[in-house]
Amino acid sequence: MSASFKIAIAGLGTVGGGVMKALAARGGELSSRAGRRLEVVGVSARDRAKARGFALAGWTDDPLSLAKGDADVVVELIGGEEGIARQLVETALSNGKHVVTANKALLAKHGLALARLAESKGVTLKFEAAAAGGIPIVKALREGLIAHGVNAVKGILNGTCNYILTEMESSGRGFADVLKEAQAKGYAEADPTLDVGGGDTAHKLALLASLAFGVAPDLNAITTEGIEHITPEDIAFASEFGYRIKLLGIARRVGNQIDQKVQPAMVRVRSALANVSGAANGVLVDAGEAGPFFFSGRGAGDAPTASAVIADIVEAATGAPSFVFGRPAASLRPLDPADGSKAVSPWYLRFEVLDVPGVLASIAGHLAEAGVSIESMIQRVRAPGAPVAIVMITHETAQASVERALKAIGASDKVRARPCMIPMES
């Protein structure tokens, strides 16, 4: 066996700890697969004194020094799109070291520049753990499903959102209530905005879209909507229609343009995505003539994410040269965003209205004016005096038309709260 492959790890939280433990437990086996002995030569984290259950070989207080030492690969598990994480990755690549990272925010924002840097130095920058935790979807898109071109990628990419939606469905409780419980259990961050607002899904989607379509990751071209406004009633109505609500990241080819969006969507109960439950992730890839492929598994947590990081480390050790986004960085096109408001689907609409005469007529009028035709409607009685929920399913309609109608309807003082619109996926 040739010289050992030297690993430096910056960040020893959940994922970093998982990587250290797996390397300790199965180092021999993994070294055999890599064809070289894997050796951790340096580590860095916030708090040296913290009890971690593994030895801290080559500790340093300065993570940047890991990018300057004798490591062959620097594993960046600090996080954040700027600051020390970015400096560390740039320095490591500049110094001719491979980089493995789980940092979706960094790559979604600076992916193209970092890919160029890596290629110019003849090293690799790998990020399997940045997309869907343990699911090897980056590898599948980068190397596996390349022959026929990809038409669309749809994914449940945020375990926190999927956990909350699954809990809301099974318990009938509201968003705020379930979120609070998720925070107490450690399934959601103290500041949950990035997760529940869809931002984390957008970061991941930008990376998958780049791999799928040969474009530079482009976060700005993603329309992002979170799950905060989804009510137990929406979930119950979805179920009545044979659907389930999931937060999806969707990137699809529209001619030569790409439409990217993060939004709650209704998926058929029998579909693969609908059956991704709890904190799991799932990704559906429409690979043209080769057909649809589906991947699911644990999208977060120490072992699944460490699994992805370790696969990348082993691959870097084998010396396999691979383009960061599957193609030479120079050939990644700037993303030409499609007009997402032209997307056509049936829509679920929910209006909260005052129980007074003429409201339904007014809503129906605005919908008709915008050319939105209704397939079915449900109106449920609530407590006397409370606003009434009117739920409608439209025929296939462009998003822009529905938005136009909802804007007019929302302006009425008889309509409480923002009308809710959720696309129904075929």
Next chain:
Amino acid sequence: MSASFKIAIAGLGTVGGGVMKALAARGGELSSRAGRRLEVVGVSARDRAKARGFALAGWTDDPLSLAKGDADVVVELIGGEEGIARQLVETALSNGKHVVTANKALLAKHGLALARLAESKGVTLKFEAAAAGGIPIVKALREGLIAHGVNAVKGILNGTCNYILTEMESSGRGFADVLKEAQAKGYAEADPTLDVGGGDTAHKLALLASLAFGVAPDLNAITTEGIEHITPEDIAFASEFGYRIKLLGIARRVGNQIDQKVQPAMVRVRSALANVSGAANGVLVDAGEAGPFFFSGRGAGDAPTASAVIADIVEAATGAPSFVFGRPAASLRPLDPADGSKAVSPWYLRFEVLDVPGVLASIAGHLAEAGVSIESMIQRVRAPGAPVAIVMITHETAQASVERALKAIGASDKVRARPCMIPMES
């Protein structure tokens, strides 16, 4: 871009044709990913005159000559575990050429020897298309899910069987009838034995087990049962219990031993495997601490299989050195087979009996004697005089105990046909 990567293709049937078409349609894009121009320099097939819809560059009547020319990679799509296919692969590897193949039979039988040969010559032998068509499961097991060890792989690996079972369920028709239709539609071979008897699934399972567990592929250590004896009644009863019948290839770790089997099994209707319909394939990987991962997609047909072949060709072109079964061939252990008859599960049992007094008592007696306890039972009336179906679900029982009871029960002249036993997967 460096010198072109020269490809020779032996076998231009469905898959070979799909490869040629995809290379013609997307050669530029694929060359960019490979970092080298992909160029077909030689082809061979049975009939030169056949209309194929693509040009035959470098035709030869002698496929073996492709292994001796200037190709960098030889793509073997002839099939068969011996004969010309084996000669071609051995000659190509011996001559220092990479090999890409879809030949599961060849690899299941000679995988270890071929892996040794490839490694000794410093070339790769790739076989993504041999396992589950377009699903990148070989890549996932070889490179992706390596960190925590695999406990079990369960797969629907034969599209013909899954198509037949799906059709039997949706139409209520019998096996022979649906098979005949599948043959007429081209979904099943004129001689369907290898598919419906489970042999094809066994070939694929041997490869997945090797990748998952670091053992040499061992076809002889697989207990194989097909779907020929499954009746519409079994499928209907399964549905009543909330299950669906699928032909599964299962390889699981039992201590240091490996249990490999191909058998019809009942899977819960809501499970991922149960929702793999028609000619699709699906694979569930229990990757230890990293959790379960599920992969599904089209397992056969020109485009999906060509997709896998092309991914392998591009990877060979990048020069990525990779061990054939994920580890050095010298480190692949001989497979130590577990005693599969110790496998414990609830069982579905169906007996066809004469409608005479004492039969049920006799069956119940034999089951009790073997220590098999019954959880529920259904007996249905049929036409007067016809044999009666008695269906039972057992509590968790070792396979050996059920087999012992069924042997005794089957010996009775009041029991018609072979009793049917199907495990119910958790």
